[in-house]
Amino acid sequence: xxxxxxxxxxxxxxxxxxxxxxxxxxxxxxxxxxxxxxxxxxxxxxxxxxxxxxxxxxxxxxxxxxxxxxxxxxxxxxxxxxxxxxxxxxxxxxxxxxxxxxxxxxxxxxxxxxx
Amino acid sequence: xxxxxxxxxxxxxxxxxxxxxxxxxxxxxxxxxxxxxxxxxxxxxxxxxxxxxxxxxxxxxxxxxxxxxxxxxxxxxxxxxxxxxxxxxxxxxxxxxxxxxxxxxxxxxxxxxx
Numbered sequence: 075x076x077x078x079x080x081x082x083x084x085x086x087x088x089x090x091x092x093x094x095x096x097x098x099x100x101x102x103x104x105x106x107x108x109x110x111x112x113x114x115x116x117x118x119x120x121x122x123x124x125x126x127x128x129x130x131x132x133x134x135x136x137x138x139x140x141x142x143x144x145x146x147x148x149x150x151x152x153x154x155x156x157x158x159x160x161x162x163x164x165x166x167x168x169x170x171x172x173x174x175x176x177x178x179x180x181x182x183x184x185x186x187x188x189x
Numbered sequence: 190x191x192x193x194x195x196x197x198x199x200x201x202x203x204x205x206x207x208x209x210x211x212x213x214x215x216x217x218x219x220x221x222x223x224x225x226x227x228x229x230x231x232x233x234x235x236x237x238x239x240x241x242x243x244x245x246x247x248x249x250x251x252x253x254x255x256x257x258x259x260x261x262x263x264x265x266x267x268x269x270x271x272x273x274x275x276x277x278x279x280x281x282x283x284x285x286x287x288x289x290x291x292x293x294x295x296x297x298x299x300x301x302x303x
Contacts, residue, residue, distance in 0.1 A: 182231060
C-alpha cells in the first residue's frame, strides 16, 4: 500500500514569486509519481509525471518536479507564478507493478497567487 | 480529439434514492476509472474497469457498483444514497496495457444528497 502526504494544505504567494509545493510518499514498492492540477469546478489535468530516468521532470505551464528517492519526495516548483496558477494541486503515486495503475492521491495543496 | 466526458454535470438526490453517473472515455481508451472527491476525504479510488470487466475496487461498500459497456463507456451506480455520498465523482480513462500510461480525467459529476 502507498500513502501520499502533501505537507501544506494552502500556500499563499505573490505573483511572479517562486513557489514549491511539497509532496512526500510512503510505499513498500516502486512507484510512479504524478502531479495533477484542478482548477475551480473542473476535473484534474496532468502537470507532469516521473516514470524513470532523470530525476528532474519538466511539465506544462512552466512547472517542474524533482524525484528524491532517499527522501521519498517529489516536490513541485515554479520559478515565477501567475494569477492563473491559482488552483488545487494534487500529488499522486501508483504501484509500478500493478497493471491497473490506480492512483493514490495526497490531500491536495491550494495555491493562492496574490497580485 | 474529444476528452473524457461525464454526465450529468450536477445531480441532486435524496437519501435512500439511487444515482447513475455516466462516463465516456477518450476514443481508443479501454480502461475507465472512477474516483470520489469528498469534502474532507480527498480523492479516493473507487472502481477500475477494463475490457468490460471490473478489475479492482477501492474501499467502498457494495452499494457502489458500475459497469462498462462494449463501447467502453461506463456508468457508476450508487444505491441507497447516504448524505456522506455527496461528492464530486471523477471518471478517468487510459490506454490499457501499459501501466505507465496517463489517466485523463473528465470534469466530474457533482452529486448532492439531501
